[in-house]
Amino acid sequence: MAKFIIEHLEPEVYPWCVLEYAHISKRVGKTNLIFTNVTKGAMKLKNLGEIKKESVKSLKLKRACILDPSAVKTLTPEIAKRFDYFIFGGILGDNPQRFRTKKELSSKLSFPKFNLGTKQMSTDTAVIVCKKIVDGLDLNKLEFVEEYFVDEGKGLERILPYRYLVEAGEAVFTPGLRKLLKKQSRIL
Ligand SMILES: C[S@@+](CC[C@H](N)C(=O)[O-])C[C@H]1O[C@@H](n2cnc3c(N)ncnc32)[C@H](O)[C@@H]1O
Structure with a gap:
């Protein structure tokens, strides 16, 4: 069974991280999910x-690969069969991209690197898409939207300029995140 590793690369386990990570856990199963580099906020x-407190960089993994939007090769079901571990950055999306996955993760590990398309996705979206490829679906069979709108109330709308998977005609968005963003916009 494939294992999904999230190398947490934010300074804290922020509320949005918890929501994204809970979404990942629900979709891949907690026995197939490993969080590394969690130095505080593990509870x-x-x-x-x-x-794990340790970084994925100190684990002696075999048959592992890294998912990085700046990788040259795209992951396919055939390629995915060669790997047991799929490593992701637990990183906030940014626009313009700062290429943190490359700088902080893939350039520091010698594992093969693959993209899931070149458009940036949230970590939970990327894991869900990767799991579908591992389960045998080609990336080009999946449906996406290229941005997501969050209504923040009082006529305000936030545009998230990232790629989101569409399932059953609806964009898959982190459960609870819409509410959290709305709450944060009231504070700001
Ligand atoms: C929000 S993205 C972080 C992107 C970050 N801004 C950067 O420049 O690398 C979080 C993680 O999801 C995965 N990811 C997102 N989009 C991806 C893509 N198109 N291909 C491969 N991995 C992707 C990567 O593992 C990445 O570290």
């Missing part, structure tokens, strides 16, 4: 998967 991820 917030209790019951979502295995939690």
